[in-house]
Amino acid sequence: MTVKAKKRNPLQPPDRTYLALGLEGSANKLGAGIIQHAQDGSTSVLSNIRHTYITPPGEGFQPRDTALHHRQWAMTVIQEAVEKSGVSMRDLDCICYTKGPGMGAPLQSVALVARTLSLLYDKPLVGVNHCVGHIEMGRQITGAQNPVVLYVSGGNTQVIAYSRQCYRIFGETLDIAVGNCLDRFARVINLSNDPSPGYNIEQEAKKGKRLVPLPYATKGMDVSLSGILTSIEAYTQDKRFRPHGAPEGDPEDIITPQDLCFSLQETVFSMLVEITERAMAHIGSKEVLCVGGVGCNERLQEMMGIMAAERGGRVFATDERFCIDNGIMIAQAGLLAHRMGHETPLQDSTCTQRFRTDEVHVAWRA
Structure with a gap:
């Protein structure tokens, strides 16, 4: 469930500069990225840090072990993303996380980190569909x-x-x-x-x-x-x-x-x-x-x-x-939704393993 603020025109440039942190962890890649939407309509990738859980040849990655990797590396990856961006956590307008689809245990680990940061810094949460994150980042980077x-x-x-x-x-x-x-x-x-x-x-x-x-x-x-x-x-x-x-x-x-x-x-x-x-x-x-x-x-x-x-x-x-799972794509899609007035209440900041692409209201496109 999402809360809607007043309706905004998606074709208008932002009324000010917006910043968002995106956290991705739906599979074996843990990512954190910070994106900026400037008042002149430009978008800047301030940081995009990723760490991958790699298993030995012949082995796949199990949900439990992948979730443990994400918990162990979360603070390191987020801290590096913040330091590289040159902004502070208090400068952010929202914290975006992957709601789904993906593997249950890794998704839950990253959602827990996002909720914690939201409470610590009093920032709104935005749950993002992983697939829509890929699409919006692809559109932004390529100009399609x-x-x-x-x-x-x-x-x-x-x-x-x-x-x-x-x-x-x-x-x-x-x-x-x-x-x-x-x-x-x-x-x-x-x-x-x-x-x-x-x-x-x-x-x-x-x-x-x-x-x-x-x-x-x-x-x-x-x-x-x-x-x-x-x-x-x-x-x-x-x-x-x-x-x-x-x-x-x-x-x-x-x-x-x-x-x-x-x-x-x-x-x-x-x-x-x-x-x-x-x-x-x-x-x-x-x-x-x-x-x-x-x-x-x-x-x-x-x-x-x-x-x-x-x-x-x-x-x-x-x-x-930008093709491989990353935090900046979650920040991009989440910030677009946030600018349209969407946020995810803390009590609804769950994960959905089978979160389909066509379930998302793409309010930011005309």
Whole structure:
């Protein structure tokens, strides 16, 4: 639940300078960032600090251990963000935190920190939808006006477009997210989790030469990825598979981990390009904005760029500073909502693991 103040015109510049602290911790990245909306209409990133919980190769991250990491690092990350920004906690207009979606225990740990800071410094809280945070930061950094949004991350895969103060979901995954699919396969072939398994799959895919057959599972505007993951895992049990590319036998009969990474990316990204193109055709848009951790994958951006160029359009994307989960995106979306008069009462500052993108009232857009 939110409390609304008097209605403001979202097209008007701020009546003064606003500052917000954003706290993100929905998965294994803990982020804190401070953003400024100036009276001249400009937006400045004053700080954007992040610390990642990294597990050994072959292992994922568990909610309990991730939450412990966030509690241990929260004060260090926030203090660094405040010091780098050059402002004090008392200068802030609001404290924004990720309400969801995400993993329950890490979300709760960060929400607890946000509530504590709110009480200590008597600042209003703003609960933020993680997905909307990605979209608003992407729009701010790239300058995209009204794009079709491809939101791809470890926990989410959605094709989104804005209409009537709501981000409408045109298509999504029916089972696992694309980032989760890539991460789980990285564990199968024992890739490092540093800096992220998806990034390491991207680097391995660049060395791949063979495209192995995989299911192509688009279902209308939705995609299904669990069957593809099962199929790609089965290749690691094939007699032709060489975990380290050993040159035994005829090279034409060898399947390497690099080939599998290449094949997985090409197949899954083709599916994402297809449903994104359909959404562009439906709403008549010539802009695509890629957000989320997988959104900074260069091959995905390249494939999406080819499609957009054929339609006379273009692709917008950011680098890892803003694509991968971070505190500044939560600060941006939270401050936009705060300027429209929204705040989250302390008694309602809970977390929602399944907080859908289309449940948010996007009051700051005309």
